[in-house]
Amino acid sequence: MAFDSHQKREFKQVGTRPPRPDGIDKVTGRALYGADVSAPGMLTARILRSPHPHAKIVAIDTSEAAALPGVKGIVTGADFALPDDEFFADIAVNVMARDKALYDGHAVAAVAAISPAVAAEALKRIKVTYEVLPHVTDVDAAMRADAPVVQPGRAVETVPAGMGANVTHFCEFGHGDVADGFAKADLVVERSFRTAATHQGYIEPHACLASMTADGKADLWCCTQGQFNVRTICATLLGIEASQLRVSASEIGGGFGGKTTVFIEPVALALSRKTGKPVKLVMTRDEVFKATGPTVSTSIDVKIGMTKDGRITAGEAVLRYSGGAYPCGTVDMGAQAAFAAYDLAAVRTTGWNALTNRPKEAAYRAPGAPQAIYAVESVVDELCLALKLDPLDVRIRNAARKGTKSSYGPTFDDIGLLATLEAAKAHPHYTAPLKPGQARGLSCGFWFNFGGNTCVSLNVNTDGTVGVTEGNPDIGGSRASISLMAAEELGIEYDKVRTIIADTSSLGYNDVTDGSRVTFSVGLATIKAARDAIGKMCGRAAKIWGIDEDAVEWRDGAAHPAGPNAGQFPPMTLAEIAAVSFQTGGPIAGHHEVNVDGAGVSFGVHLVDLEVDSETGATKVLRYTVFQDAGRAVHPDYVEGQMQGGAVQGIGWALNEEYIYGRDGRLQNAGFLDYRVPVASDLPPIDTVILEIPNPGHPYGVRGVGETPIVPPLAAISNAVSRAIGVRMQELPMSPPRILKTIRAARA
Amino acid sequence: MSISVSTTVNGDAVDFICNPEESLLDALRGRLGLTGSKEGCGTGDCGACSVTLNGRLVCSCLVLAVEAEGAEIGTVEGLASADRLHPLQQAFLDHAALQCGVCTPGILVAAKALLEKNPDPSDEDVRYWLAGNLCRCTGYDKIVRAVQSAAAQMRSA
Amino acid sequence: MVKVLLWGSMRTHTEGRAEVEVEARTFKEVLDKLAEAYPGLRPQIERGVSMALDGRIYREAWFAPVGPDSEVVLMPYMTGG
Numbered sequence: 001m002a003f004d005s006h007q008k009r010e011f012k013q014v015g016t017r018p019p020r021p022d023g024i025d026k027v028t029g030r031a032l033y034g035a036d037v038s039a040p041g042m043l044t045a046r047i048l049r050s051p052h053p054h055a056k057i058v059a060i061d062t063s064e065a066a067a068l069p070g071v072k073g074i075v076t077g078a079d080f081a082l083p084d085d086e087f088f089a090d091i092a093v094n095v096m097a098r099d100k101a102l103y104d105g106h107a108v109a110a111v112a113a114i115s116p117a118v119a120a121e122a123l124k125r126i127k128v129t130y131e132v133l134p135h136v137t138d139v140d141a142a143m144r145a146d147a148p149v150v151q152p153g154r155a156v157e158t159v160p161a162g163m164g165a166n167v168t169h170f171c172e173f174g175h176g177d178v179a180d181g182f183a184k185a186d187l188v189v190e191r192s193f194r195t196a197a198t199h200q201g202y203i204e205p206h207a208c209l210a211s212m213t214a215d216g217k218a219d220l221w222c223c224t225q226g227q228f229n230v231r232t233i234c235a236t237l238l239g240i241e242a243s244q245l246r247v248s249a250s251e252i253g254g255g256f257g258g259k260t261t262v263f264i265e266p267v268a269l270a271l272s273r274k275t276g277k278p279v280k281l282v283m284t285r286d287e288v289f290k291a292t293g294p295t296v297s298t299s300i301d302v303k304i305g306m307t308k309d310g311r312i313t314a315g316e317a318v319l320r321y322s323g324g325a326y327p328c329g330t331v332d333m334g335a336q337a338a339f340a341a342y343d344l345a346a347v348r349t350t351g352w353n354a355l356t357n358r359p360k361e362a363a364y365r366a367p368g369a370p371q372a373i374y375a376v377e378s379v380v381d382e383l384c385l386a387l388k389l390d391p392l393d394v395r396i397r398n399a400a401r402k403g404t405k406s407s408y409g410p411t412f413d414d415i416g417l418l419a420t421l422e423a424a425k426a427h428p429h430y431t432a433p434l435k436p437g438q439a440r441g442l443s444c445g446f447w448f449n450f451g452g453n454t455c456v457s458l459n460v461n462t463d464g465t466v467g468v469t470e471g472n473p474d475i476g477g478s479r480a481s482i483s484l485m486a487a488e489e490l491g492i493e494y495d496k497v498r499t500i501i502a503d504t505s506s507l508g509y510n511d512v513t514d515g516s517r518v519t520f521s522v523g524l525a526t527i528k529a530a531r532d533a534i535g536k537m538c539g540r541a542a543k544i545w546g547i548d549e550d551a552v553e554w555r556d557g558a559a560h561p562a563g564p565n566a567g568q569f570p571p572m573t574l575a576e577i578a579a580v581s582f583q584t585g586g587p588i589a590g591h592h593e594v595n596v597d598g599a600g601v602s603f604g605v606h607l608v609d610l611e612v613d614s615e616t617g618a619t620k621v622l623r624y625t626v627f628q629d630a631g632r633a634v635h636p637d638y639v640e641g642q643m644q645g646g647a648v649q650g651i652g653w654a655l656n657e658e659y660i661y662g663r664d665g666r667l668q669n670a671g672f673l674d675y676r677v678p679v680a681s682d683l684p685p686i687d688t689v690i691l692e693i694p695n696p697g698h699p700y701g702v703r704g705v706g707e708t709p710i711v712p713p714l715a716a717i718s719n720a721v722s723r724a725i726g727v728r729m730q731e732l733p734m735s736p737p738r739i740l741k742t743i744r745a746a747r748a
Numbered sequence: 749m750s751i752s753v754s755t756t757v758n759g760d761a762v763d764f765i766c767n768p769e770e771s772l773l774d775a776l777r778g779r780l781g782l783t784g785s786k787e788g789c790g791t792g793d794c795g796a797c798s799v800t801l802n803g804r805l806v807c808s809c810l811v812l813a814v815e816a817e818g819a820e821i822g823t824v825e826g827l828a829s830a831d832r833l834h835p836l837q838q839a840f841l842d843h844a845a846l847q848c849g850v851c852t853p854g855i856l857v858a859a860k861a862l863l864e865k866n867p868d869p870s871d872e873d874v875r876y877w878l879a880g881n882l883c884r885c886t887g888y889d890k891i892v893r894a895v896q897s898a899a900a901q902m903r904s905a
Numbered sequence: 906m907v908k909v910l911l912w913g914s915m916r917t918h919t920e921g922r923a924e925v926e927v928e929a930r931t932f933k934e935v936l937d938k939l940a941e942a943y944p945g946l947r948p949q950i951e952r953g954v955s956m957a958l959d960g961r962i963y964r965e966a967w968f969a970p971v972g973p974d975s976e977v978v979l980m981p982y983m984t985g986g
Binding site for chain 3: 175
């Protein structure tokens with residue numbers, strides 16, 4: 001694929017901050033989210049969930065529930081196909097348990113009834129006979145040979161013989177001789193860390209409306225990060241053809257990775273098939289916490305050697321992740337990302353995944369990376385303190401740069417880490433005086449960023465306006481960015497373009513909105529679709545002028561005769577060409593379909609000032625600045641928004657958020673009261689500094705932005721807290737009781 | 749058993765029938781089709797269902813529908829007039845104070861209630877007033893700026 | 906011949922070698938030749954591998970051309986949030 005070499009062009013629209021096209025709908029309450037639509041004659045569905053973390057399902061008796069007036073249909077695991085492919089089979093079993101309930105909240109049956117009240121009553125009348133089994137929810141405990149076995153026989157071939165039965169995954173990355181590297185160090189620090197599982201915490205619970213007819217035709221409305229992926233999974237689980245299932249993505253009330261898979265959609269479809277009526281299914285918040293996809297929980301060892309003058313000689317990390325009750329490869333990404341910010345001669349990371357009786361992990365912003373980088377950045381900070389070195393200088397000294405052999409293998413091309421670190425060093429925040437009791441922390445962050453399958457149609461309307469049809473749910477303002485890029489390329493005004501997100505029957509396949517891919521990939525496909533349309537418009541102008549098509553060029557929103565014909569005809573604008581399109585050959589449209597590669601990696605640096613109340617253990621964040629290489633910032637408001645939002649999710653992860661399981665294996669805090677996400681009064685302003693180092697893999701230099709900002713806060717906050725209290729914190733979250741315990745242990 | 753309720757929503761007299769255990773949020777969304785108010789938790793923790801009940805800011809998921817009898821309810825749908833957005837709505841657009849937008853209706857209703865009580869709040873006032881409204885996308889920074897911008901504009905109007 | 910850098914846990918199936926050589930002109934040929942020469946790699950290849958070609962990561966592109974001087978690094982297939 002050819003990329004533009006002229007990224008330094010002057011942009012007219014890209015980089016401006018116009019209003020988003022869905023804005024008025026969203027401030028007036030008109031925007032329709034997952035739970036906001038109804039269908040005539042629809043039924044309401046509810047799901048019965050296991051109260052046990054691990055139990056054999058001996059029998060399910062639905063007869064009493066089925067006899068309740070108003071109950072129209074009940075489904076259990078037996079109503080779903082069990083695909084051969086493990087990826088789909090695991091989703092099928094997670095959506096509805098078969099022989100075993102694998103975690104507290106695992107779905108075991110579902111009811112569709114004429115009202116929510118009848119559905120709720122019916123759930124009480126379903127009799128499930130369980131044989132309760134021993135459970136394990138802690139990753140280290142789960143790895144032991146004597147741990148209760150969550151699922152047998154799930155290890156991949158890379159797992160060495162002799163590991164505990166819950167170990168499903170092993171990976172190793174790195175290069176160089178780490179033993180030799182440690183021998184060259186003046187100081188080697190080795191520490192162990194633990195991070196709790198956290199939830200994406202999107203405010204909108206999963207919701208869908210399914211309608212399926214006896215001949216297998218189905219429509220599904222749902223809040224998702226990827227309607228095409230929902231179609232693939234649901235069609236597979238229900239044994240229907242993709243063409244018969246049309247999935248429409250509602251407006252989405254947050255996802256952050258958590259809506260890249262399915263939980264309730266196949267259930268609603270199965271109930272609709274069974275009852276012959278539309279079925280609406282909306283999760284409660286309790287269900288969202290218990291039975292959707294939190295992050296991995298982790299236990300991590302890190303060892304780093306440094307010379308007195310701050311050169312890192314070797315780094316090693318062992319990551320033990322648990323992605324819940326199903327095999328999970330997220331540790332691969334943690335193990336690759338752990339040392340990505342450093343230029344190292346010797347580095348080795350090994351990763352393990354173990355099954356636990358917890359819900360199946362789903363992606364959450366930069367999955368796997370925040371935990372690993374937290375551990376590494378904590379040890380780097382400890383080395384800086386011990387050797388009395390400036391933590392930014394040390395990172396600059398060791399920073400990965402163009403030509404660095406990365407810790408995960410490839411050699412870096414143009415990357416923005418050094419520029420980002422230098423921007424942090426030059427920023428007034430870094431040298432602002434701290435008051436007694438206050439401390440400053442910092443951390444680097446990294447994410448790979450992805451491209452992926454992308455399909456865009458661009459239609460030129462006869463009135464000179466343009467419709468862009470794309471297939472990625474807009475999770476944070478992407479429609480505005482896509483419209484900006486279309487307007488830029490075509491040379492027309494932003495408000496002449498309207499971008500919409502198509503259902504699965506209206507466009508070719510698009511990967512889910514993930515991996516920070518949308519502005520990058522959909523933007524690229526939109527630019528290429530615009531070029532396709534421009535080619536056609538130049539062709540129409542050539543016909544009108546009676547000159548060769550090659551002798552027409554497009555600039556400033558119009559076709560111009562070029563070469564020997566230059567100046568012979570007045571330019572024709574897009575609107576003028578569009579107005580006569582019926583007479584010159586028919587409607588004009590551009591298309592582009594591609595599996596995009598070339599997403600550039602992204603680095604960020606976060607600076608935080610905070611203070612810790614030594615009586616209560618509470619941490620107050622006082623000042624926060626995010627520095628990030630965003631590539632070309634198409635709509636800076638939403639680039640800043642990603643940086644601020646990601647930072648605050650990371651602050652929550654660092655200070656408060658965690659899945660707390662009791663000894664009984666049940667989740668103890670399945671609500672926003674006890675699973676405490678940051679609220680407005682917890683936080684200071686989040687300042688942002690956008691660096692724009694163009695990505696060579698995109699025509700405008702765009703780089704993914706959304707995931708990297710959640711990575712640095714964990715260590716930045718932990719490093720600041722550790723400096724404030726004078727003790728190295730080694731566990732997340734640093735909730736007040738945990739900080740108090742650390743302070744008291746250190747005093748004792 | 750069903751109960752008939754007569755109430756006023758955004759200035760319009762409306763009647764609906766509901767079950768005694770039904771929440772005001774369910775009645776607004778289900779009975780009256782006003783789906784602007786959102787259910788994020790159902791337990792009064794997230795504020796996405798914020799409405800005003802006789803001028804007082806409440807979580808409509810914690811109010812029984814029958815309590816609306818004879819009351820005046822204000823929801824996000826009542827903020828804009830036919831031809832003009834409320835200054836808060838306009839400020840939220842101008843300052844990009846929303847990403848996914850699902851918390852936005854509740855935050856707008858809550859912010860309007862704040863500015864009616866306190867037309868010139870400090871940033872801290874805004875942050876504490878909105879502490880019951882969770883936003884997971886923005887980190888609140890642009891929300892606080894938008895509320896302050898609207899407040900300044902409303903003071904000068 | 907193309908030099909292909911493997912990640913650590915693949916080496917158990919390549920007699921401990923971190924770098925192997927295969928005759929290939931595209932990403933797909935790299936994968937096919939690897940699976941042929943080292944059958945133990947087949948399950949991982951079927952689960953999904955990405956390829957970093959001169960620093961740029963390709964997730965699925967069969968026909969991405971690979972030259973004899975290209976830096977070819979295999980990576981696990983990745984997903985994001």
